[in-house]
Amino acid sequence: MLPTQLPTQSQVMDYFHSYANHFGLLDCIQFNTKVVDIQHTGKETVASLGLWGKNGGSYADGRVWQVGVQKSNGESIEWHHFDFLVLCIGKYGDLPKIPSFPPNKGPEVFQGKVLHTMDYSALEEKQAYKLLKGKRVVIIGYQKSAMDLSVECAEANQGENGHPCTMVFRRTHWILSEDYMCSGVHLAYLYGTRFAQFLLGKPDQGFMLNSISYLFAPLRWAVSKFVEFSLLWKFPLRKYGLIPDHSFLQEISSCYTGLFPNNFFSKAEEGLIRFRKSSSWSFSCKGIILDDGTELEADIVVLGTGFDGVKKLKSLLPNKFGDVLEKSAGVVPLYRGRVHPRISQMAILGYSESLSNLHSSELRSQWLAHFISGKIVLPSIKEMEAYTDMYENYVKRITPFYWKSCHATFQIADNDHLCRDMGRNPLRKNSWFDELFSPYSNLDYAQDL
Ligand SMILES: Cc1cc2nc3c(=O)[nH]c(=O)nc-3n(C[C@H](O)[C@H](O)[C@H](O)COP(=O)(O)OP(=O)(O)OC[C@H]3O[C@@H](n4cnc5c(N)ncnc54)[C@H](O)[C@@H]3O)c2cc1C
Numbered sequence: 372m373l374p375t376q377l378p379t380q381s382q383v384m385d386y387f388h389s390y391a392n393h394f395g396l397l398d399c400i401q402f403n404t405k406v407v408d409i410q411h412t413g414k415e416t417v418a419s420l421g422l423w424g425k426n427g428g429s430y431a432d433g434r435v436w437q438v439g440v441q442k443s444n445g446e447s448i449e450w451h452h453f454d455f456l457v458l459c460i461g462k463y464g465d466l467p468k469i470p471s472f473p474p475n476k477g478p479e480v481f482q483g484k485v486l487h488t489m490d491y492s493a494l495e496e497k498q499a500y501k502l503l504k505g506k507r508v509v510i511i512g513y514q515k516s517a518m519d520l521s522v523e524c525a526e527a528n529q530g531e532n533g534h535p536c537t538m539v540f541r542r543t544h545w546i547l548s549e550d551y552m553c554s555g556v557h558l559a560y561l562y563g564t565r566f567a568q569f570l571l572g573k574p575d576q577g578f579m580l581n582s583i584s585y586l587f588a589p590l591r592w593a594v595s596k597f598v599e600f601s602l603l604w605k606f607p608l609r610k611y612g613l614i615p616d617h618s619f620l621q622e623i624s625s626c627y628t629g630l631f632p633n634n635f636f637s638k639a640e641e642g643l644i645r646f647r648k649s650s651s652w653s654f655s656c657k658g659i660i661l662d663d664g665t666e667l668e669a670d671i672v673v674l675g676t677g678f679d680g681v682k683k684l685k686s687l688l689p690n691k692f693g694d695v696l697e698k699s700a701g702v703v704p705l706y707r708g709r710v711h712p713r714i715s716q717m718a719i720l721g722y723s724e725s726l727s728n729l730h731s732s733e734l735r736s737q738w739l740a741h742f743i744s745g746k747i748v749l750p751s752i753k754e755m756e757a758y759t760d761m762y763e764n765y766v767k768r769i770t771p772f773y774w775k776s777c778h779a780t781f782q783i784a785d786n787d788h789l790c791r792d793m794g795r796n797p798l799r800k801n802s803w804f805d806e807l808f809s810p811y812s813n814l815d816y817a818q819d820l
């Protein structure tokens with residue numbers, strides 16, 4: 372059992388070890404082994420838009436996947452053959468998103484040090500502190516990695532010889548404190564109940580519900596404004612020029628709502644974190660140049676520019692799947708958040724997100740286990756594509772930031788689909804009142820997890 376307070380690193384490690392031992396997982400894992408190549412010996416893509424294999428089952432063509440692995444000691448590649456491939460290689464690691472620059476405006480002209488937050492995270496605590504202490508640091512980006520780093524930078528630069536660090540970003544986002552509270556109301560009551568998500572609408576609702584949703588548009592707007600005013604009242608967003616140009620509803624619908632670390636604004640008040648908005652920027656020999664021509668001198672520039680998860684997938688999968696893998700930029704269309712309609716006998720985990728990923732991810736993995744063991748039959752490829760297109764078009768209508776699959780505003784409806792597919796009751800509360808007005812969370816699915 373995990374303690375009720377947030378566990379420490381060693382408690383998390385102990386939990387993983389005991390979990391793996393209890394379920395006998397260690398026998399199924401080859402550690403220190405990298406998948407370096409994947410070959411596909413089946414059809415090019417699914418040419419006809421019929422079913423994935425016989426009757427929509429998981430195995431269409433037998434052992435179509437050849438997976439080349441290499442041990443960390445650099446031995447030659449070993450090939451393994453599989454019927455079904457599940458990719459869980461993580462979207463937020465290994466491949467950083469590095470901005471590109473015209474000649475003589477990139478990192479090559481800068482005399483200081485440039486690194487990505489991924490490299491920074493790999494440092495030991497003492498090394499990281501030493502790197503930042505007494506340095507003029509510029510952090511690019513205004514999301515979670517950049518914010519976390521800005522506070523660490525501020526902490527390392529307190530007192531004598533300290534320098535403020537400067538966050539440089541092209542766009543601000545609506546950010547929340549770690550308690551998720553807005554004027555005394557927890558965000559889960561505004562966006563995480565069945566009633567709230569009914570007001571927001573869902574992609575696959577019929578004409579009747581669409582019309583009701585349309586009528587509720589002013590209420591949706593009012594809730595979004597309520598959150599915006601609460602955040603403006605609670606945090607010095609105006610003072611630092613951090614008010615976003617878009618609505619909170621657009622932010623939350625795109626899964627970009629970040630949580631800022633506890634002492635983010637107190638460090639800004641101490642003058643240890645500064646903010647500069649700039650639509651573009653480039654390197655100079657002394658630092659970086661902003662869109663108004665200002666030069667910010669720096670010893671270190673840290674790129675908190677995120678990760679390129681889709682490129683990572685493409686680099687591993689055979690070229691022939693490259694064209695179909697990504698529908699809109701950054702978005703891998705996945706039926707039930709797990710399978711790509713056009714790549715049969717394969718599932719992808721970790722590429723479809725929400726505000727609370729834990730139970731969705733677990734439910735989707737259970738759905739996948741049901742599917743692989745033959746308890747769920749897929750609809751035709753054409754129908755699966757219609758489903759992923761419908762989701763895409765729906766989210767695009769709500770938010771201009773459709774850069775990753777996000778189901779935050781219709782997560783309960785999505786979970787309902789998964790439960791029904793698995794023959795489970797999607798209604799998880801004890802009373803109709805709770806069913807409508809009590810937020811859905813991990814605990815509601817705990818009996819199945
Ligand atoms: C700095 C940072 C902090 C974060 N903190 C949080 C947080 O507090 N809460 C939260 O919910 N999310 C957090 N996230 C997001 C986090 O990435 C996901 O929540 C979570 O780790 C996703 O799990 P995953 O299993 O999909 O991918 P990962 O945890 O990234 O796991 C992927 C695994 O696949 C392995 N792998 C990749 N390629 C290969 C290959 N070719 N061969 C063999 N193995 C391979 C990797 O080594 C890795 O072990 C954070 C992300 C970052 C970058």
Ligand SMILES: NC(=O)c1ccc[n+]([C@@H]2O[C@H](COP(=O)([O-])OP(=O)(O)OC[C@H]3O[C@@H](n4cnc5c(N)ncnc54)[C@H](OP(=O)(O)O)[C@@H]3O)[C@@H](O)[C@H]2O)c1
Nearest residue numbers: 463470511512513514515516517519541542675676677678
């Ligand atoms: N403790 C934690 O829980 C924790 C810590 C770190 C990360 N994470 C998670 O890890 C994931 C990745 O987070 P992240 O912060 O690393 O990346 P991210 O969410 O992708 O944010 C990238 C940031 O870099 C900016 N950016 C990208 N390219 C740029 C460019 N060329 N010029 C200027 N700015 C650029 C983006 O600006 P735009 O907004 O304008 O695109 C954005 O502000 C998220 O899911 C996050 O929640 C969690």
